[in-house]
Amino acid sequence: MIDPYSSEVLKPLYVKDEACRKILLEEAKEIPLTVISSAAAANAVMLGGGYFNPLSGYMDLADVIGVAERMQMSSGLFWPTPVVNMLRGNSLSEEIKSAGKIALRDPNVVGNPVIAVQAVDKIEIVTEKQIGEIVKHVYGTTDHEHPGVAAFTEAGDTLISGPIEVLNFSYFSTEFPDTFRTAVEIRNEIKEREWETVIAFQTRNPMHRAQKSFAGWHKMN
Template sequence: MINPIGSDTLLPLFVYDVDEHHALTKEAESLPSVIITSPAAGNAVMLGGGYFTPLKGFMNVADAMGAAEKMTLTDGSFFPVPVMNLVDDDAIAAIGDAKRIALRDPNVEGNPVLAVMDIENIEKVGEDQMAVMRDKVYRTDDPEHPGVAAFMGQGRNAISGPIKVLNFSYFQTDFPDTFRTAVEIRNEIKEHGWNTVVAFQTRNPMHRAHEELCHMAMKDVNADGVVIHMLLGKLKPGDIPAPVRDAAIRKMAELYFPPNTVMITGYGFDMLYA
C-alpha cells in the first residue's frame, strides 16, 4: 500500500490510550475553553482520524499562507489547503495567557470537549491575508459562495499548535456503519486482502455516470475493490442530506457491484466547496 505523504505511517491525533484519554478528559474540564467553529471542528476530526498526516495540529499563519499560495508549508512539505483554528476576539479574551486549552464542539449539544490544544502562537490574521487564502483556495470572492461564506465568517485570530483529539464529534454516533478514520480504512483494505484499490469521493448520491466511472477505473487497473468515501459533514442548502446519500449509495452498491468489491465509508468534515 502506498505510504501517506510525509510519513511512513498515518499519524492519527486521537488519543487511543485509555489512561491518557481519561486523564486528558478530566484535565480538560479545568482548562480555559473555546467553542470552535464548525470548519475547525471538522479539521480536528480529520486530524484525529489521521487524514491530515503529517500535521500535528492547527497551522500558524505562515504555514496556512504557504498551503494556500504554493501548497507547501514553511518546512517545504506538501499540504494543499490551510488547516486553521480561527476564533473571534471574545475567545481570545477567554483564553487569556493560557498555554493549554480545551476545544469544544459547536455541533453537539452541550458543547463537549473535542480536543485539548497546546498553544504555540496566537496571531492576528489580516484582511489581506484572508483575501489571499480565500482567492487561492476558492477561486472566487463571491460572499454567497458557501465555502467563502464559511471561511470568511470566522474570526481573525489564528490559534496554532498541536492537539490531542478526544472524540469524533457526532459522526461516530450518527453514522456508526459509515464513519471511518483513515487508519480504519487502511486496516479494512488489508482485511479484504485487496492489493489494488480505486477510490471515489463524493458529497452526493452516485448517479449512473459515477457508477460507470468506478467500473471503468476498476477494469483499467484490475482493481480488487473500490472505496466509496462520502463526506458526512455540513453541506450547502439544497444538497442531499448525508443519511439519504448513504442509503442511496448502499442500494446502488448492492444492485450494481459484485459482492465483496465495495467498501462504503465516510469522513467527518464540512464540505469546503474549494
Template sequence: MALAIRAQITTTHLNLNFKSIIKRSQNTRIQTKPIYHSNPLTHLVFSSPMSTFSAVKGSSVIRSSLIDPDGGALVDLVVPESDRASKRTEAESMPKAKLSKIDLEWVHVISEGWANPLRGFMREDEYLQSLHFNCLRLKDGTIVNMSLPIVLAIDDKDKEGIGASPDVGLMGPDGNLVAILRSVQVYKHNKEERIARTWGTTAPGLPYVEEVISPAGNWLIGGDLEVLEPIKYNDSLDHYRLSPQELRREFDRRQADAVFAFQLRNPVHNGHALLMNDTRRRLLEMGYKNPILLLHPLGGFTKADDVPLDVRMEQHSKVLEDGVLDPETTIVAIFPSPMHYAGPTEVQWHAKARINAGANFYIVGRDPAGMSHPTEKRDLYDPDHGKKVLSMAPGLERLNILPFRVAAYDTMEKKMAFFDSSRAKDFLFISGTKMRTYARTGENPPDGFMCPGGWQVLVKYYESKQAEEAGQQPAVLST
C-alpha cells in the same frame, strides 16, 4: 523551495510495457517512481520510496499499503482511553475556545491522519506555506501537498482570555470538552488574502466563505491537538466513517493489490458506475489481480442545495444492492472533510487525503470540487484544470491520477455510455442540477440513467422536502 519543486516535476516520466516485463521475469519486483502522472495507467507497477508491491503475474506479494502516508507513519491524535480522565481534568483548568460544527469536522480530519503529517491546527509558518505554495516542506526536506489551510479562528475575546497560556481547551458546539491544543501560537487572520488565494476570487456568495470565514474571528490559533475521545456524530452513519488506519486494514483483509478512490458529493448514477467498473477492468487488464474501489463520498459541510449525506448514503447502498457496483470489490466509506468548492486548489486536498488512506490511484473528473460562479452565469473554474493541476502538483507525484472519461446518456442504446464525438447528437448530458430537477418535479430520468432503487431514494427525499416546505408556508386567511 521553488527550485526543489521545479526539479521534482521535470523528472522523466517512465512508461513500462507489461508484456515485455513478464517475458523477462515472472518474479522480478519492479520499482518505478513516476513523477508526471497525467496518464498513470501506462504504468505497470508503482511504488513509493519506502514501500513496494508487485503486479507481475505469479507474484505472491500482496500488500494494501501500496503507498505510504505523507511524512511516514499515520498520526493518531486521540488520547488513549486510560489517560482520558486525567487529560480532561487538566483541560478543565485551561482557558477555552469554542469550536463550530465545521471546526469539529476539522478536528476529526486532523485527529485520524487525513491531513498527515499535520498534528494540529496550522501555526503561521505552516499556514503561509499552504496558502502560498499549496505544500509543506518537512524538516527532512520532503515536500508534502497541503493545498488548503486547516486553521482555527478565534475572536478578540477568546484571544484576550487565552493570554499567554501555552495550552487551550477546545469546547465542542454542545459545550463539551473535545480536545486540548498544546503550545499554541496566535496570529492574524487576514480573511481577504485567505479567500483570494484559496478561491481565486473574493466574489460574494462562496458557500464556505459565507458559512465559515466571513463570520469567523480576526485571529488564528495553531498548535498540537490531543483529542479527548474519537469524534462521533451519532447520526446512524458513524459505522461508515472509517479512519485511514481502518481502511488500510480493510484493504489488507480483502488482499487488495491496487486501490482506486472515487470521491463524489452527489448520488451515484450509472455513468459514475460505468467509469468505476471500466477503471477496474483496465487495472485487471494491466495485470492486477484484485483492485479494490474506495467509493468515498464527502461527509462534512456541503452547500444547502446538495443532497444531504444520509440520503446519499442510502442511495449508495441501493447501488450496491442493485448490483450496479460489486460489493465484494467496493468499500463505501465517508470522508469526513468539509467541502470548500475551491476547484483545482481543493482537488489536491481530496487526492492527498486518499494517499493517507492507502489509495494509490485516484479518479478525477470534470470540474472537480468546482461550482458555478456565485454572481455570473459561468463555471467558476475551467472544467479541465483540476485534472491538469493534479498531474503536476508538488507532493502528489506518488499518486497515480486517472482522468475521468466523459459519460453521457446514449439515446440510441438507452443507457449511460462513454461519449462518442462522432455521433454527438445521440448523447444527452444530464447534469447534477438537471438530475435534482427531475427528482423534485417527479419526472423520471431516461431508463438506464440510474438504478431504480437509487432513484426512488431521491424521489422520496424530494417529496418529503416539498411536504416539509409546504407545512412551513404561512396560512392564508380568506375573508
C-alpha cells in the same frame, strides 16, 4: 500497500488510551474553553482519524499563506488547503497564552462537549486583507455566496495554531456507524481483504450510484 502520505506510519491524533483521555478531559476543566467553528471541528475529526497525516494540528499564519499561495507549508510539505482554528475576536487571547492550552468544544453536538485539547504554539491576528488574499487563492473568489469563502471569513480573525489531541469524532461515529471509518480502519480493511488495487475517489458527501460506476470503470481500465 503504499506508505501513508509523507511518513512511514500513520499518525492519527485520536487519543485511544482511556486513562489518557480521562486526564485530558479533567485538564479541559481547568484551561480556557471555546466553542470552535464547524470547519475547525471537522478538521479535528480529520486530524483525529489520520486523514490529514502527517499534520500534528492546526496551521500557523505562515503555513496558511504558503498553502494558499503555493500549496506548500513552511517545511516544504505539499498541502492543498489550510487547516485552521480561527476564533472571532481575541477576548481569550491573554488567557489562552497564559495557560498554553485550550479545550475545543464541538459546535455540532448538543451540549458542546470537548472534541480536542490544543497546545498553543501561536496566537496571530489575520487582517481582513490577508483573509481576502487567502480565500482568493484557495477558492478563486472572494464572493461570500461561495460556501468555502463564507465559512473561512465568518470563522474569525484570530488564528490559534498548535498540535491537538482528539477525544472523539463528533457526530460522525454515532450518526454514521455503518459507514464512518478512520484512515487506520480503512487501511486495515484493505489489508484484510487483500486488495491490490484501490480507487481513491474524494467526494463532499457519500458516493452515489453514478460515482460508484465511474470509479468502477476506472478500476477496470
